[in-house]
Amino acid sequence: MLSILHVSDLHRSKEEPVDNDSLLAALLADRDRYVTATPKIPPPDAIVVSGDLIQGAQLNASGWQKSLEDQYKVAEHFLATLCNLFLDGDRSRVVLVPGNHDVCWNTSRLAMKKVPDEQYPSNLYDVLIKPDSIYRWSWSEQALFHIVDMALYKQRMSRYWDFIESFYRDVALPLPIDRERGFQLFEFCNRNVVVAAFDSIEGNDCFSFSGALLPGAVGRCAMVLRDFTRSYDLKIALWHHSIQGPPTRSDYMNVSQVQEMIGHGFQLGLHGHQHVGEIETQFVHLDQRRSMAVVSAGSLCAGAREMPRGVNRQYNLIVIEDDFKRGRVHVREMAEGGQFTLKNNGAFSEGFVEISWQPLLDMMGRQIDTKAANAKLAISKAEAALLDGKLHEVAGELRDVDLSSPSYARNLMIEALQKQEDWSKLSAFLENPGGIEEIVLLVSALIASNNLDDAETRLNAATELDAATHADLLKRLEAKRMLRQL
Structure with missing residues (x-):
């Protein structure tokens, strides 16, 4: 199972402020409760934050620059501590996107x-x-x-991006953080799951409240993923804005941009902004019907005046089953004593809602075996690297391929290590040899790396070796010992 902690809209209400310590303590206490729940909710493997990291500042507010700096310090402390408490500090498993509150109104007005x-x-x-x-x-x-002043206008997001670049400094990601690209990429679950984090604040400012992705962002993301030449079991899209709203409002995103994501194989969409947890399904009809489960999270920090009627502070726990075709959304809602518990009304009367989506299919309409497809591609790349003499790239290409038993891929790795004459790595790789040939290679590698006692132990245990081979290895072992004594 993959468990995702989905929080959103962290902007703090002035009328009902909540401090980091109280919030973090409530989330930890709730984890103690839900890990024993039925159905099972595992501790989170990843955290996604669908925008609005700060409250922002009103137009012409006194000291707005200092206020924004202070708010980002609070956000950094909260997110860093949350990551430390839930993910052992692994920020590569934390996904952030901007929201409308992260847009600096005063900078946009100055432009x-x-x-x-x-x-x-x-x-x-x-x-x-x-x-x-x-x-x-x-x-x-x-x-x-x-x-x-378009250059100044673009700086309305500079404080957000300064924060993001600092948060992910020295963190290994599939692509480096890029302010201009319109999306960032993250991988979870041994690279079986990819998350595309889209910016939905294109054109959003002090006077324009609608959400939009940067033109071409979805298409560029699709082409980048195509260049990765990797199949994923699950493709998740994350953004901030709602995809529907009342006719008198404009602060939501065109659903056609979500449908474009579906057309490129995204199966699960996560967003915030509307301050309430909800589930819906979006479809596109191409060669076959494709679907996306769209999940919104309520606000973790907003006050009562900023919430829909009857809604309290919320967050989601999304549990993905091992087949990556279905899951459950558990909405947790703040109740008495500022503590979270399961939401058990409306669509979430049982505390959760089941979700599903169409798995990725090949041209024949068959479900893609992503593990086999990725292994086949990795082996092909490793083979090409070996032929080109790029020996150090072979191990990287094969990092996700099962090399534990005799196979063509395992032979490629062995050949690369032999050609590098990296006897220590070769002997470690052959710790559990698969057959007589690998036993011979293991003993030879141990001799070459001067691990003579280990070589003798392995040789004496290799009763399946024929007498001539055993004698030859023993002769080489004794010769190496004599050389060391000189």
Whole structure:
């Protein structure tokens, strides 16, 4: 099983503040409860945070720069401690995306100027809704603005990215963190699961509240994953914004961008923003129907005034079954004493909801055996590296292939180590030899690395060796001992 702790909307309410220690203690106490629950909820293997790491600052707020710095310090302490307590400090298993609260309103406002009344476009509505429009409408001021400094406008996310780059410094990820790419990649569960973390704040600022991915981000992500030439058992997409909302609101994302993800094989979508845990299924109909289970998480830190009616602070536990085709979403909700327990009303009347998705299929409509496909590809790459003399790359290509028993892949590894004359690694690799040939190689490697006592022990135990081979190895062993005595 893969267990994911899904938290979202960490912005702290001024009316109902919650401190890190109280929050972390409540999460730990809840873990003590749910690990003994039925059905089983294992301790988290990964943590995903679907945006809004901080509250942000209102326009023209006094000391807004210092306020943002202080808020990110609180967020860093919370996330670092959460990672230490739940994942033994392994930040490669923590996935973060930005939310609308992470957008600096004051920086975006500084990049804009008010448009004089006489310069208003005649087709005002059309220019406002145009993709990549530089125009913004302020309802509070009843005025039109336009972006005049695009470089400064882009810096509205600079504090968030400074935080992200610091958080992941020296952390091994499939791709380095990139502010401009529109997505980051993470791998879990022995590289069987990939998570694409998408930025859904394109065009979001002090006057524009809708969510959107960077144009082309999903397509670029799909091409990068294609270049990885690796099959995953489960492809997860993470973003911040909701994908639906009331007609009088605009602070949600176009569902077509999620459908594009489904078309590229993403099966599970996770988001936040709406401050309530919900489940829905999205479909696209191509050569065959493909589906995505879309899961939203409630807010971990918002106050009552920021919540839908009847909803408290929440987080999710997502349990993925070993077949990577189905799972369960457990919503945990804050109750008396600031403690979390299972949500047991509405769709979650049993405390959880089962989810499923269509597994990845090949062109014939058959489920892809990802383990076999990845092994086949890895062996092909290792073979090419060996032929090109790139001996040190062979082990890396075969790192996820089972080499414990005699096979062509195991032979490739042995040949690479022999050609490198790395006798210590070869003898360690052949610790459990599979057959007479490997016994001979093991004893030979031990002799070459001057582990003569171990070589003699192995040779004496190799009763299946024929007399001539045994005598030859013994002769080489004695010759090496004589040389060492000189």
